[in-house]
Amino acid sequence: MLRNQTMKSVGASLAALALSTLGVVSVLPGSPAGASSTYQSQHAGGTLKLLASTAGGTLDPQVNYTLQYWQLYQASYDGLVSFQKVSGAASFQVVPDLAVAMPKVTNAGKTYTFVLRKGIKFSNGKPVTVNDVLSSFQRLFKVSNPNSGSWYNVIVGGPACVTTPATCTLKGGVVLNAATNTITVKLLHPDAEFLDQLAVPFGSVLPASAPTKDSGSTPIPGTGAYQFKSYSPNTGIVMTRNPYFKVWSAAAQPQGYPNEIDMTFGATVESEVTAVQNGQADWVFDPLPADRLQQLSTKFAKQLNIHSLTADWYLPMNTNLAPFNNLKARQALNYAIDKNAAIKLFGGKLLAQPTCTILPPGFPGYVQSCAYNKGGSASYAGPDLAKAKALVAASGTKGTAVAIVVQNDPVNSAVGQYVQSVLNSIGYKATVKSLSANIQFTYIQNTKNKVQISLTQWYQDYPAASDFLKVLLSCAEFHPASDNSINIAGFCNKPLDTKMNTAETRELVNPTGANALWGQIDQQMMSKYAPWVPLFNPKQIDFISSRVGNYQFSRQFYMYVDQLWVK
């Protein structure tokens, strides 16, 4: 996902899933440790003031695909399972949430049986029932969830729901037993990432009475510690405590600290930073302006929190359009780009690290390697312009006009200008086309726009190698003439596709072997085909006010907003 659009996870959940597939009931009881293992009630209360320059779109948790609101949904909605609310790598672990325990997986990984907890109420006071769970599954299709056709269509009846959402029943796919409070979900085929996909906000359980269309700016009751009291895309969001919330699992949904959480829209990022400096607000959602970093890192160092992200900044090259339909041209640019120089434009080496692979460091399957590198070492050592120029000459593409399409914010524009300069230096005639962030991401996906090369970012939805390699570079994700063709490079290689399918299937029975295969695919992809120029893996900076305490960071959903103390 894009940071301001969306997010995809494997890791520990795979192990649980593998056991489940073998017919073992995998139960991760209660909570190993919640976001705050011991709730400190003396810090409860107050109003947390968050700032964002713009709203993040619809408030509907089954439609919205932005990090901005996914961070808020952590405290307000629950699914049958969720990612564990703890700091560090354990935050990638899927734990039972509204389900009593992790599901019983039978039928060779095709049947998941959940037992719903009793006594949990929505913020409107109505109890959560198995019917709500069924209607929430159905609703994913009725509201045209962005991933209903790629994630949730694995449920029996899912393909029919994708075709005719209005009449979606998922008959035979989601089976209820009100007497035992169980929900049985049947899949068309085993899916190693199904639980990850249920643990993101799309998998939230909503009241059966929720509208069967995008709720827009009308809040839908949830089960989390907070409820959305009001939402105006022009002014902001107000969240207050859910009066019916009681902690059932601190690992899944811990009690929050502030009495109220406000997110205000409309200020510029510069003034947002100033507001936090002055203690008038507590946190800035937007990326911090580059010209404030020096001041912040010297005078407000204690208020900065920096974390590595499993994300890529990269240049997808259109493998079907000149000059980048030529492998040598793609390899040339990989040799020519100085990734450390690009990092300077992002804020310096403490805020990003150069990368040569598609999978980010620390991700399942990641193996450090660098196919296009000065000196040929496994870690990035710098560009090789001489090799790049020789490859351009050998490719016969010298002098070709190349347009690079970037977002028009300062950092993207600056990186775009740098790439333009590099393209010119190796023999192309480059121009930069800056587009609004609202349209650039769809523009570069549509083959009708004949985009040769672009600058974009991908942040994980959940920690699975397939979320980068298969989602971004498989034949199935390339849809010519569509705005929804996330394989921006238009790369399609059948043997590699087969290998990716093998790796995905292997995840169910042999996660280690699967990860090794994903690693091979990653290296093969870059060394033999080079559809991208991977630039760097960014880091997240959270700038919080001096009054805020208990900062905790999830690698899955970033800062836990509701765990901050303001008292």
Next chain:
Amino acid sequence: MAALGVVLLVVSACLLAPFYAHDIAHVDAFSSNLNGQIRLNGKWVSVLQANTQGLGLGVTPIGPTWHFSNYFLGADNQGRDVFTRLLYGGRATLLIGTTSAVICCLVAAVLGLAAGYFGGVIDWIISRVFDIVWAFPIYLLAISLSVILLTSGLNVGPIHIGAGSLLLPIIIIAAVFVPYVGRPLRGIVLSLKEREFVQAAIGSGASDWHIITREILPNVAPTIIVFLPLMVAFDMLTESALSFLSIGVQPPSASWGTIIQDGLGLLYTRPWVAIAPGLGLVLTAGALNVLGDGFRDAFDPKAKLRGSI
């Protein structure tokens, strides 16, 4: 005279940009120089300097050195010499401002003369076109045209202008200002047409071409000449606004508007990147306005007399 001197000074400095870049500063104003270093006070210094204090976050371009031949106004975020880009940017801004103003005044003169002299259907059509163009907020119209033309370029019959060409902002800016010059000219022509000397020419059987070129145009020309420097100033400001919004001059080319945009992200650390082209604009546009007033006073002493009463 002082205003004319300022304009000439700015124009001369901007025309010398290539000489300054190649023979004095020895820099390339249009290529990124992220790893560049300069010799300053006997030491090699990076043009982009990593912060070494506190947490060490951020990279800041070098500030003004005040050494005329060496990053005089510092670097921008691509590590390029700001002063060199300022000179090149001035060339682009002045070129676009002047050319578009000349085109605008020529087109407006032709249309104003035709509408005012011939009247009837011709006047109705031209006046309605002026009304339609005038009905749009000037910047909204210019932005709309820029967004469309800068995406795909201009392709009309055999005419093909690429998306990055300077001709595009010239044409766009000239087009949106035509009614602002054309309407007053039409009014003047309408008035002149009723004057005795024009009626006498009509009565004596002179051709339309003769009347327009010999009787009316000489009386309209001073107004056009007064308009010209004012339109240059207007067009420069419009060009800068469009370039500031990324829909005018395209990178790596520079104009004062693009440099102000580059400086926007450096306001806290390197304010000179935005201030310098801003000063350039204020100085040049101000001088052009004074020059326009001077022309008016020279061509129409009565107006000066009326202004002093």
